[in-house]
Amino acid sequence: MKATGEPLPEVGFVPAHEVVARLAADRPAAVAVRCGGVAVTYGELISWSRRLSHRLASAGVGVGDRVAVLAEPSAAMIATVLGVLGAGAAYVPIDPAQPDARVATILHDARVKAVVATAHTRHRATGSHTPVVTVPDVPDEEADTTASGSFAAPVGPADPAYLIYTSGSTGEPKGVVVEHRNLAASTRARLVVYPGNPAFLLVSPLAFDSSVAGIWGTLQAGGCLVVASADELRDPDRLVSLVSRHRVTRVLCVPTLYGLLLDAAERAGTGPLASLRQVIVAGEALPRSLVDRHFTLHSPGVELVNEYGPTETTVWATFHRFTGAEPVSIGGPVPGTLLHVLDDGLQPVPPGTEGELFIGGAGVARGYFGRPEATAAVFLDDPFAGEPGARMYRTGDIVRRNTNHGLDFIGRADDQVKVRGHRVELGAVESTLRPLEGVQDAVVLPDARGSGLIGFVASREGADPVALRRALARELPSVMVPGELRVLPELPRNLNGKLDRALLRTLAAEPLTPRPSAAPLPDEPLTTRPSAAPLPDDPLTAQVTAAWSEVLGVATVPPDVNFFDLGGHSLAMFKLQDALEQHCGLRPSIVALFQETTVAAQVTLIRTSREQGEDAAPSTSAEAARRARTARLRQQRARKGARQ
Known part of the structure; x- marks a missing residue:
């Protein structure tokens, strides 16, 4: 089965940062980026990023190089991204929240030529032995303007635009190389699906590829990018306040965060999300209950769109625009994309039959940086495209064509999962657990709530789970650290001696029962949780x-x-x-x-x-007020539906 997205508009290649520069020439005084108390116009943003591109060139950065971006969410972060591209290099985003070991691994693996940091993050790169360029928090009006008339170096369609790292099954992250032509195609498709010049709330970290959609889909449309600061990202009430204060019209986030935004908006009780026109969710499974809630709480003019796509296909590959409370689907192909649902023999399956999703088209990335074998395993020739040299990406996701000609997401074909919007290889977590002191073996699974991970550790010495989690947190991003570790004398195995994953999944779904005694019963497995203490007197x-x-x-x-x-x-x-x-x-x-x-x-x-x-x-x-507001909204929608 093949599904083809509508053709992309025929335009000549213009790199992403140059598209923004052309817009800036026409509207230099329009605000391009807001963050905290900083508002940067298009003219200021381009001058700022051009100066940075020349500083990078002076530091030896050239076309095809890689430059790490180690910056907190800010206007400076956005200027840095444009400046790195303007130097001819690919930007390698690194989340400052990552542990030092993870930062060092990415800097080494990407073989970066330089690091761009702010004054707040510069110390994180001091041990890398790589030149560090510090970007100011705001445009420097007194800076030398001789270098602000153009970017430092031109780039072509096949040059890399960015590398975003994903979890690797061996414990080492893999950098996905996305070329300028991939970025151009993905953004053109976004401008077709979402026309207009939005005020966009950016809540995605730069190292999370949905930031690509927000940054380029907004700046190339002439919109305003409202960047949530690190403190604001921690507080849904403050995010809702940002939406209201800056009249945000579009937001893209994981469904979990959207649910929290709705909670915060209901607490405010004054319609603080009234300016929204489009809510886009992506990165994890969308619950049907959240779809229903969206259409209960919002006016009919607020769209809900579910997007799907791996980093390897440049942010997105499918989308489904909901027209009301209806079953969840990941929809059909975005413009310029081909979708193939194939069996184990790489042959198309009939409609309604489950198969693995393969994605072709202009968004398919180059591959994994420095990993030709890993690239060859999932980036394949596309025999269904009808043009020589076409490639497709093997997602490992199982889907099924539904009666509305969209796709239903069924699950993964391997041990890869999505946790709070981030793609995690379970094997990467396991391989980091096994060398820790006291651990003989380890297995990691999704937890019963679907919002995190649970690990099972074989330890004859009864390893301390809290100490193990702390050790993992020094090596891995927080999203890869299991929320719970259960310590067993040995992992369960079936009659054939193979690991009994079915039993572990059953155990993972069962809450631990507190016991009055700290000592385990005879032949009873040790657990990670201490025995139940008496309830506090206070x-x-x-x-x-x-x-x-x-x-x-x-x-x-x-x-x-x-x-x-x-x-x-x-x-x-x-x-x-x-x-x-x-x-x-x-x-x-x-x-x-x-x-x-x-x-x-x-x-x-x-x-x-x-x-x-x-x-x-x-x-x-507070709860009564919230329920009353929800009931009123439901009654209003019911009356409107009856009138129609």
Whole structure:
């Protein structure tokens, strides 16, 4: 079965940064980027990035080189991306939240010629022995303007535009090389599907490839890019405030974050998302309940679009535009894309039959940097394209054509999963776990909630799971660190001696039952969780503990253990904020919760707030108000539907 997207508009090749420069020539005073209190016009952005491109050229950067971008979300980050491309190089985004070991691995693997950092992140690159260029936080109006008339070097369609690293099955990340022609095609398709000049809220880290959609899909449309700062990204209430303050019309995020934005908007109760016209979700499975909620809470003019696509096909390959509350689909091909659903023999399957998805067309990337064997395994000749030299990417995703001629996502064909929008190879986590002290073997699976990972460790010595998680956090991004580790004397195996993954999946779905004694029963496997302690005598401590237990899905919460060491993550912290309001009647700020990350510290935080008279409205009242608003919206939509 083959599905073909509509043809892309026929235009001559112009690199992404040069397209923005041409727009800047026509509208130099229009605001291109907002972040915090900084507003940068198109004219300022291009002059800023051109100066940076010449600084990089003076540092020895040329066409085809790679330059790491180590910057927090900011206007400077956007100028850096344009400046690196203007120097003829490919940008290699590195999330400052990554552990030092991961940063060093990417810098070494990408063989970068230079690192561009801000004053806040420069120290992270000091040990790389690579030239570091510091970019100012705002455009330097007194800088030498002689170099701002043009970019430093021209580029061609086949030159690399960026490398984004994904999890590798061996534990080493793989850099996907995306060429300028891939980026141009992907962005042209985006401008066809989403016309207009949006005010776009950028919440994706630069190292997450949906940032490519936000940056280039906005700047090449002449829109305004509203970049959420690192602190704002931690707080859905502040993100909603950004939408309202800057009249944001378009946002792209993972479904989990969108749900949190809806929660925050409902708490505000004043329609702070009223400016939105398009909500795009991508990066993880879209729950049907979130589709229903979107159409319940928004006016009919707010679109919901579900996108799908791996990094290897330049951000996206399919999209589905919902017309109302309806079953979830990943839809059909974006313009310029070919979709093939094939069997194990690489032959098309009939409609309605499950098969593996292969993607062809102009978005198929060059391959993996420095890994020809890995590239050859999944970047194949496309015999169905009808043109010589065409290639297709083997996704490993199982799909099925539905009755609406779209695709339903079924699952993965291998051990790769999506966690909070990031692609994770389970084997990469396992290979990092196995060498740790006290570990004989390890298996990692998706957890029962589908929002993280759970690991099983074979350890005859009874390894400490908290210590293991901390060791992993020094080597891997937080999204790859299992939220829970269960320690067993040995991993279960079937009669053939093979690992019994089915049994492990069953165990993963079962919550641990607290026991009154710390000692395991005879022949009972050891577990990662300490035995259940008596409930705290202090009522407030008991309330905070109950909130943690609810959010983390654990039976026992030690008062002095870090939230993130018990399996928490940034999105879970937002849920903890809600749970604390329900259990304690007070809603601490998200910034305070990120600073006070143990039960004991949060008890002190809440007690101090109460003593200072900062109690929030009782959680029951807040919940009642939220439900009342939702009920009113549903009644309004029902009446409108009846009239139609």
